[in-house]
Amino acid sequence: MPDSLDPPAxxxxxxxxxxxxxxxxxxxxxxxxxxxxxxxxxxxxNEPDKVSANVRERVExxxxxxxxxxxxxxxxxxxxxxxxxxxxxxxxDDRVFASQVSGMQAAFAARGITLVLGxxxxxxxxxxxxxxxxxxxxxxxxxxxxxxxxxxxxxxxRLYRVPYAVTYAYRKDSPHTCIGFDNHAAYAExxxxxxxxxxxxxxxxxxxxxxxxxxxxxxxGIRATLERHGLAVRPEHMFEGESTMGFGRRSxxxxxxxxxxxxxxxxxxxxxxxxxxxxxAEELGIAIPGELSVxxxxxxxxxxxxRPALTTMRVDxxxxxxxxxxxLLDTLDGKRPLHGHEVHAxxxxxxxxxxxxx
Amino acid sequence: MPDSLDPPAxxxxxxxxxxxxxxxxxxxxxxxxxxxxxxxxxxxxNEPDKVSANVRERVExxxxxxxxxxxxxxxxxxxxxxxxxxxxxxxxDDRVFASQVSGMQAAFAARGITLVLGxxxxxxxxxxxxxxxxxxxxxxxxxxxxxxxxxxxxxxxRLYRVPYAVTYAYRKDSPHTCIGFDNHAAYAExxxxxxxxxxxxxxxxxxxxxxxxxxxxxxxGIRATLERHGLAVRPEHMFEGESTMGFGRRSxxxxxxxxxxxxxxxxxxxxxxxxxxxxxAEELGIAIPGELSVxxxxxxxxxxxxRPALTTMRVDxxxxxxxxxxxLLDTLDGKRPLHGHEVHAxxxxxxxxxxxxx
DNA sequence: TTGTAAGCGTTATCAC
DNA sequence: GTGATAACGCTTACAA
Numbered sequence: 001m002p003d004s005l006d007p008p009a010x011x012x013x014x015x016x017x018x019x020x021x022x023x024x025x026x027x028x029x030x031x032x033x034x035x036x037x038x039x040x041x042x043x044x045x046n047e048p049d050k051v052s053a054n055v056r057e058r059v060e061x062x063x064x065x066x067x068x069x070x071x072x073x074x075x076x077x078x079x080x081x082x083x084x085x086x087x088x089x090x091x092x093d094d095r096v097f098a099s100q101v102s103g104m105q106a107a108f109a110a111r112g113i114t115l116v117l118g119x120x121x122x123x124x125x126x127x128x129x130x131x132x133x134x135x136x137x138x139x140x141x142x143x144x145x146x147x148x149x150x151x152x153x154x155x156x157x158r159l160y161r162v163p164y165a166v167t168y169a170y171r172k173d174s175p176h177t178c179i180g181f182d183n184h185a186a187y188a189e190x191x192x193x194x195x196x197x198x199x200x201x202x203x204x205x206x207x208x209x210x211x212x213x214x215x216x217x218x219x220x221g222i223r224a225t226l227e228r229h230g231l232a233v234r235p236e237h238m239f240e241g242e243s244t245m246g247f248g249r250r251s252x253x254x255x256x257x258x259x260x261x262x263x264x265x266x267x268x269x270x271x272x273x274x275x276x277x278x279x280x281a282e283e284l285g286i287a288i289p290g291e292l293s294v295x296x297x298x299x300x301x302x303x304x305x306x307r308p309a310l311t312t313m314r315v316d317x318x319x320x321x322x323x324x325x326x327x328l329l330d331t332l333d334g335k336r337p338l339h340g341h342e343v344h345a346x347x348x349x350x351x352x353x354x355x356x357x358x
Numbered sequence: 359m360p361d362s363l364d365p366p367a368x369x370x371x372x373x374x375x376x377x378x379x380x381x382x383x384x385x386x387x388x389x390x391x392x393x394x395x396x397x398x399x400x401x402x403x404n405e406p407d408k409v410s411a412n413v414r415e416r417v418e419x420x421x422x423x424x425x426x427x428x429x430x431x432x433x434x435x436x437x438x439x440x441x442x443x444x445x446x447x448x449x450x451d452d453r454v455f456a457s458q459v460s461g462m463q464a465a466f467a468a469r470g471i472t473l474v475l476g477x478x479x480x481x482x483x484x485x486x487x488x489x490x491x492x493x494x495x496x497x498x499x500x501x502x503x504x505x506x507x508x509x510x511x512x513x514x515x516r517l518y519r520v521p522y523a524v525t526y527a528y529r530k531d532s533p534h535t536c537i538g539f540d541n542h543a544a545y546a547e548x549x550x551x552x553x554x555x556x557x558x559x560x561x562x563x564x565x566x567x568x569x570x571x572x573x574x575x576x577x578x579g580i581r582a583t584l585e586r587h588g589l590a591v592r593p594e595h596m597f598e599g600e601s602t603m604g605f606g607r608r609s610x611x612x613x614x615x616x617x618x619x620x621x622x623x624x625x626x627x628x629x630x631x632x633x634x635x636x637x638x639a640e641e642l643g644i645a646i647p648g649e650l651s652v653x654x655x656x657x658x659x660x661x662x663x664x665r666p667a668l669t670t671m672r673v674d675x676x677x678x679x680x681x682x683x684x685x686l687l688d689t690l691d692g693k694r695p696l697h698g699h700e701v702h703a704x705x706x707x708x709x710x711x712x713x714x715x716x
Numbered sequence: 717t718t719g720t721a722a723g724c725g726t727t728a729t730c731a732c
Numbered sequence: 733g734t735g736a737t738a739a740c741g742c743t744t745a746c747a748a
Contacts, residue, residue: 024518026724026725026726027725027726028725028726036734036735037734037735037736038725038726038727038735038736038737039727039728039729039734039735039736039737040733040734040735041726042726042727042728043727043733043734046727050733050734051733051734052733052734055733055734067517069490069493069494070494070725070726071435071494071496071724071725071726072431072494072495072496072726073430073431073434073435073440073496073724073725073726074431074435074724074725074726074727074740075725075726075727076431076726076740077429077431077432077435077724077725077726077727077739077740077741077742078725078726078727078728078739078740079726079727079728079740080727080740082431091460092450092456092457092459092460093453093456093457093460095451095453095456098450098451098453098456099450099451101450101475102449102450102451102477105475105477114474114491114495115475116472116474116475117459117463117473117475119460119463132427133472135427136427136428136429136430137430137472138429138430138431159425160382244659245659245660245663246659249663272659275660275663276663279663279664282665301602301603301604301630302603302633302660305603305607305633305634305637306637307640384740384741384742385741385742385743386741386742394718394719395718395719395720396719396720396721396741396742396743397718397719397720397721397743397744398717398718398719399742400742400743400744401717401718401743401744404743404744408717408718409717409718410717410718413717413718428741428742429740429741429742430742431740431741431742432724432740432741432742432743433741433742433743434724434742435723435724435725435726435740435741435742435743436723436724436741436742436743436744437724437742437743437744438724438743
């Protein structure tokens with residue numbers, strides 16, 4: 001008779017136990033085995049010093065015996081803390097982003113936070129989708145590379161009160177917290193260097209500017225600097241393409257085959273492209289830096305090994321990742337950290353740049 | 359009086375609402391606004407065709423209005439499905455692993471599964487820690503690079519009935535499902551190639567073998583092949599070091615400075631190292647391949663651009679990632695997919711290898 | 717096709 | 733210091 005009220009519940013419990021066919025145990029199993037309440041078990045893991053040593057020991061032993069550890073979903077639901085953070089990068093194919101992820105992951109892991117990675121493939125729509133998915137996962141903080149994203153992306157982050165940082169790029173008057181370097185200034189520095197060497201005719205081989213504020217800033221940095229000296233890049237010397245040696249090689253060939261005045265310096269969007277230019281120059285018998293100066297960006301190991309060694313700039317992207325994580329952790333801790341953090345790109349003067357040819 | 363029973367509950371609800379200070383709405387809010395039950399809202403997102411078009415529309419509209427989307431933790435808890443998969447790689451610094459992650463992520467994302475990444479930094483203990491963390495997160499499937507991991511790692515995976523695959527390495531008689539290529543065979547092929555060219559004295563410059571079954575297999579492949587021809591690498595011609603050009607350069611210098619017979623071929627653990635050897639050879643005035651043959655692995659873009667172009671092998675690691683994801687998805691779907699999948703490393707014959715010098 | 721209500725595995729409030 | 737027990741946001745039998 002007493003049963004008659006229970007059957008459904010009993011059956012259900014049965015079902016659940018059955019569904020979890022494995023030996024997977026739950027917190028209450030541990031509590032039972034240790035002879036304490038569930039609250040106590042929870043305390044052992046969340047506020048250990050509020051539990052007597054004796055009890056703590058029993059619980060830990062029971063947990064070990066049952067091979068139990070807390071279920072993250074249950075935890076997240078009850079505590080309204082997911083212990084998840086997210087990062088959106090364009091692609092893992094570029095090591096500057098990969099190392100940023102490493103840096104963030106290391107810093108977050110040290111605080112028990114899992115980093116979830118999303119790649120946008122340079123597509124704003126994908127970035128938005130990824131952010132939404134992360135919001136659904138209850139990310140507590142987010143980092144996104146660059147600020148060329150749909151307004152909805154940042155709106156969603158604000159609406160859900162998720163602290164975030166824009167990384168890789170730094171702009172003083174950005175509405176976002178930025179942790180990175182000033183792309184505009186970096187390319188201005190490169191350009192000044194070349195102008196200082198007497199160059200007046202420039203070519204630029206750079207990654208696609210579309211949907212990419214970092215690259216846009218670089219181009220703007222070049223343009224503004226040249227303009228200040230009454231100079232400009234001729235449209236036919238402006239090349240946009242993938243980040244490969246192949247693109248660099250093709251661009252230089254095109255430039256050299258064209259009639260008209262040749263540039264005496266080529267500013268490249270990164271080392272891959274610059275390495276391609278250097279390679280093609282060798283093929284075409286162009287003297288570097290005698291006849292042509294070339295600059296890169298990123299400072300790959302090959303940049304200092306190739307002959308002539310490549311003049312380029314170096315940025316510590318692993319550090320950017322760590323700083324971003326630190327900023328976000330501080331924010332979560334309720335500290336009011338500085339608004340953003342500028343990292344500096346360091347100029348590496350090598351042999352691929354020299355005085356302009358006559 | 360009636361109140362006297364309720365206050366706690368009422369206060370609690372109050373507290374909870376307060377805690378969620380933002381406009382963050384929950385499923386029941388949507389249900390209320392749409393004038394349906396919570397079950398129906400759930401169905402709209404999980405079994406859409408079991409809901410009439412009219413109702414579905416109302417719910418979707420309500421969700422949009424309230425800016426609601428399902429909370430993953432609640433979902434995971436109720437459905438006992440986390441929609442999370444994990445991958446453990448040694449490091450993101452190596453693009454072969456980074457692209458594997460990309461491939462997996464793309465394949466999983468297409469099925470609504472979030473990929474969580476863990477880096478072991480080539481440390482078995484860290485790999486184990488990461489796997490445990492992922493288990494706590496309720497990963498539904500896992501991929502781990504290589505099989506040189508603590509037994510507890512695979513035990514835990516089995517205990518929790520989480521389907522997994524070992525990636526990057528493939529070994530026919532492995533106890534695990536492998537998706538990758540045969541490192542032993544690949545290096546046997548390289549070695550055969552050189553032997554076929556008449557080489558009899560070899561040097562090897564390779565990554566650390568410790569805790570790394572892939573590298574161990576490569577060395578074993580070289581050794582077994584040489585042995586079959588009655589040959590062996592002299593201990594003083596066996597170098598282990600980081601995966602950099604610098605290591606390649608230093609190794610060659612050491613070899614060339616030593617007294618005693620010089621090798622006529624150097625087998626490198628990857629292209630970075632080989633590129634360093636090539637660079638140092640240039641510096642030392644060693645003719646490649648006249649005086650010395652050099653091989654790499656991975657086929658970086660630079661391998662075909664450098665002069666002489668580097669003989670190496672190419673593996674599609676993005677594909678490995680995709681295949682691994684597919685295998686895991688099939689397993690989750692209850693299909694019984696083939697046991698593992700072998701991908702092939704493709705030999706790229708270029709100019710850095712040639713007939714052995716007299 | 718839709719609603720009711722129990723339960724997923726934790727944490728957190730309150731009382732003891 | 734410890735225990736009861738109600739949430740947390742969702743899914744899913746089962747009933748209607």
